[in-house]
Amino acid sequence: MTLPFFGDLVVRTDTSRRDFETHPVVMDAVASGMSVQRYRALLLELYHVVWHFNPVCAAAASRMADDLASVRYFLYEHMHEESGHEVWVRNDLQAIGVAPAQTEAHAPGVNTLALNGYNYWAADRRHPCSVLGMLYALEVIASVYGGPFASAIKESLLLEGEQGVSFIGSHATLDAKHMAELRQVLNTVHDEAARAAVVESVQVNFHHFTRIVEAL
Amino acid sequence: MNAPERVGGLQQLLGRPYRTIRLEWTSELRQLRVRTCVRPIQCYSLTAMGELQQVLADIAAEPGMVRHFVMTSDVPGVFNFGGDLALFVLLVRAGDIDSLRLYGQRCVDLIWWMENAARLGVHTTVMVQGDTLGGGLESVLPFHKVIFERGAQGGFPEVLFNLFPGMGAWDFTVRKAGFRVANEMILSGRLYRAEELQAFGLVDLVVDDGEGEAAIEQVVRGVDPRLRGTLAALQARSMAAPVSYDSLMAIVTLWSDAALRLTDRDLRLMERLARAQARKAGGADEGAVEEIKRMELDTAWEETHTGITAWGELH
Numbered sequence: 001m002t003l004p005f006f007g008d009l010v011v012r013t014d015t016s017r018r019d020f021e022t023h024p025v026v027m028d029a030v031a032s033g034m035s036v037q038r039y040r041a042l043l044l045e046l047y048h049v050v051w052h053f054n055p056v057c058a059a060a061a062s063r064m065a066d067d068l069a070s071v072r073y074f075l076y077e078h079m080h081e082e083s084g085h086e087v088w089v090r091n092d093l094q095a096i097g098v099a100p101a102q103t104e105a106h107a108p109g110v111n112t113l114a115l116n117g118y119n120y121w122a123a124d125r126r127h128p129c130s131v132l133g134m135l136y137a138l139e140v141i142a143s144v145y146g147g148p149f150a151s152a153i154k155e156s157l158l159l160e161g162e163q164g165v166s167f168i169g170s171h172a173t174l175d176a177k178h179m180a181e182l183r184q185v186l187n188t189v190h191d192e193a194a195r196a197a198v199v200e201s202v203q204v205n206f207h208h209f210t211r212i213v214e215a216l
Numbered sequence: 217m218n219a220p221e222r223v224g225g226l227q228q229l230l231g232r233p234y235r236t237i238r239l240e241w242t243s244e245l246r247q248l249r250v251r252t253c254v255r256p257i258q259c260y261s262l263t264a265m266g267e268l269q270q271v272l273a274d275i276a277a278e279p280g281m282v283r284h285f286v287m288t289s290d291v292p293g294v295f296n297f298g299g300d301l302a303l304f305v306l307l308v309r310a311g312d313i314d315s316l317r318l319y320g321q322r323c324v325d326l327i328w329w330m331e332n333a334a335r336l337g338v339h340t341t342v343m344v345q346g347d348t349l350g351g352g353l354e355s356v357l358p359f360h361k362v363i364f365e366r367g368a369q370g371g372f373p374e375v376l377f378n379l380f381p382g383m384g385a386w387d388f389t390v391r392k393a394g395f396r397v398a399n400e401m402i403l404s405g406r407l408y409r410a411e412e413l414q415a416f417g418l419v420d421l422v423v424d425d426g427e428g429e430a431a432i433e434q435v436v437r438g439v440d441p442r443l444r445g446t447l448a449a450l451q452a453r454s455m456a457a458p459v460s461y462d463s464l465m466a467i468v469t470l471w472s473d474a475a476l477r478l479t480d481r482d483l484r485l486m487e488r489l490a491r492a493q494a495r496k497a498g499g500a501d502e503g504a505v506e507e508i509k510r511m512e513l514d515t516a517w518e519e520t521h522t523g524i525t526a527w528g529e530l531h
Contacts, residue, residue, distance in 0.1 A: 003314055003315060003318060004314060006310065006312055006315070007312055007314050007315035007318065010303070010306065010307065010312070010315055011262060011315075014261070014262045014263065014303070015263060017302070017303075017306075018261060018263070018300075021302055022255070022256050022257065024256075024498070027256065027494045027497060027498055028494075028498050030490075030491060030494050031491055031492075031494035031495040031498055031500070032495065032498070140306055143305075143306070143309050144302050144305045144306050144309070145302070147483075147484060147487055148487045148488075148490065148491045151487075151491070152491065179306070179309045179310040179311075180309070180310055180311040182310070183310040183311060183312055
């Protein structure tokens with residue numbers, strides 16, 4: 001049975017996903033939440049990941065060859081949907097005691113710089129389809145682990161409703177729809193160099209994201 | 217038989233690097249012991265299944281090399297939690313039925329090997345210490361000899377999140393315990409103690425906690441002198457109560473279709489179980505088993521207050 005590329009990608013990057021999921025810090029966060037200090041630190045780092053998400057997509061879209069027009073259009077749609085989501089992170093931070101000015105002044109840590117730096121570099125120098133690897137890793141993190149993590153945070157910090165978890169909580173649901181769309185677009189990628197770039201990007205994104213959580 | 221080839225095959229088998237299993241070889245009995253250790257959450261991850269499949273393929277490639285195949289868990293308190301829940305959630309959310317079916321096929325390939333082990337000249341024994349849930353319990357049913365320590369428990373909790381065990385549970389439970397027991401176990405989602413599973417006929421031997429190792433030794437040494445006759449009888453048993461690969465795969469197809477119809481609420485229950493597994497792996501006293509019991513209570517509460525039972529919904 002030969003799998004379409006999405007299934008193949010799941011199999012080829014399963015170890016990276018499992019390494020992220022089973023990292024003791026990640027497991028503890030999903031099982032028991034985290035202190036408000038560490039949650040603030042996580043959201044401050046996430047703010048920069050989200051802030052650079054659309055520019056990375058734009059960089060990739062601008063370099064996408066014409067035979068990958070469907071991927072380019074997918075990115076346009078995706079950027080439109082993600083536009084302004086950094087505001088959700090800023091609001092969540094405000095709900096847990098971080099003023100918007102503090103959020104904007106926060107200098108990202110080296111792991112966040114490495115994540116964003118890789119994604120810009122890969123879109124520019126490796127292959128524009130690398131961006132699909134970034135999307136896959138971040139959407140798996142959001143849609144598979146985001147829901148339980150949001151529940152754990154609400155329980156551990158006694159937050160009410162969506163206050164303080166609107167970004168993570170809503171992405172857990174939103175990205176479920178995105179996962180189905182991403183599967184469809186990944187299955188249109190047939191070039192082996194593009195596929196290899198996507199696989200590498202998934203591995204690197206899981207790696208750096210794990211380091212971000214680990215360093216909190 | 218070609219002895220040097222067999223040694224080469226064995227060296228290759230034992231010499232491979234493995235992440236999720238540990239192998240032990242007892243040359244006197246030609247016994248291969250597989251200790252599973254998918255840390256920190258013991259489940260059938262893709263890597264674990266790939267490594268097991270490789271071991272089984274190596275054994276099948278060298279007839280006569282292995283006479284006894286023994287499987288145990290190296291993770292204290294857990295034999296196996298079954299499927300990789302996070303992977304299921306990923307594939308369901310992505311609507312990826314091909315990969316769900318492939319995952320099911322990989323599971324079926326493992327149990328199909330066990331089903332045919334006697335034909336390959338291999339007697340199989342499994343010893344369960346701790347919890348074995350869903351696919352974990354399905355995976356032990358095709359073994360020739362199933363040993364449980366008294367503190368172990370097992371069940372098929374899938375119905376609690378609107379799914380069913382789709383990789384051999386029906387075929388092997390019906391064969392060993394009958395239709396009534398299969399119905400009760402699969403449709404209730406309940407967990408059962410070792411003695412209950414033995415009374416059903418799913419477990420051959422229950423021993424006190426800590427006595428499992430001695431029981432393996434006793435079983436293997438008891439079978440070894442009459443291995444050829446035992447294997448012939450076990451092949452005949454399979455013919456008398458046949459299980460077919462096609463039937464197993466047809467059920468996998470139904471399972472993957474059902475998985476794709478899981479709702480957000482169902483997936484959240486699955487995630488609740490995954491969180492409980494993570495808590496236990498992190499050192500908490502309570503884990504997936506306690507969470508399943510809570511989910512059973514929630515279901516019972518809903519039935520009491522709504523009058524709707526799982527059976528009622530079926531009819």
